[in-house]
Amino acid sequence: MAQAEETRYESTFIIKGSLEEDAQNAIISKVEDSVTKNGGTLIETERWGRRKLAYPIEKEDHAIYVSLHFRAAGPVIAKLERVYQLDESVVRWLTLVMPDENFKMRAAMKKRVQDVTARRALDAANALQAEEAAAAGRIRVPKEEIAEEVI
Numbered sequence: 001m002a003q004a005e006e007t008r009y010e011s012t013f014i015i016k017g018s019l020e021e022d023a024q025n026a027i028i029s030k031v032e033d034s035v036t037k038n039g040g041t042l043i044e045t046e047r048w049g050r051r052k053l054a055y056p057i058e059k060e061d062h063a064i065y066v067s068l069h070f071r072a073a074g075p076v077i078a079k080l081e082r083v084y085q086l087d088e089s090v091v092r093w094l095t096l097v098m099p100d101e102n103f104k105m106r107a108a109m110k111k112r113v114q115d116v117t118a119r120r121a122l123d124a125a126n127a128l129q130a131e132e133a134a135a136a137g138r139i140r141v142p143k144e145e146i147a148e149e150v151i
Contacts (some may be wrong), residue, residue: 006071013093017050017062024064034083040072059090
């Protein structure tokens with residue numbers, strides 16, 4: 001398959017939440033192998049984790065969400081969706097064409113998420129240090145507050 005014919009795709013699928021982690025990993029590997037064996041190139045596999053479903057699907061209240069990002073020719077999608085159909089543990093799936101502009105926005109969004117996560121971790125560490133200092137009786141009150149209390 002020529003590289004020029006390949007298109008970028010995102011395929012998100014939902015696995016039954018009652019499965020053990022080994023079974024989940026086997027299904028994810030099988031889907032990834034289906035893409036690569038049929039001439040596609042995996043870019044990224046995102047495991048969104050276990051989430052509560054909006055409504056029960058096949059008597060399941062929770063499920064595992066996985067998103068694959070890859071480049072492939074059109075016929076690969078039919079083969080991939082056939083893998084989804086044949087696996088009873090995959091309860092839903094959706095495959096979309098993703099223009100390159102969307103991936104640029106995704107990269108910016110991921111960077112922002114990483115920045116927010118880092119800032120929250122730093123804020124939590126600072127709050128913990130402040131609590132430890134207060135517990136040890138080493139509270140430092142700024143001089144401005146002392147001057148206001150005296151007046």
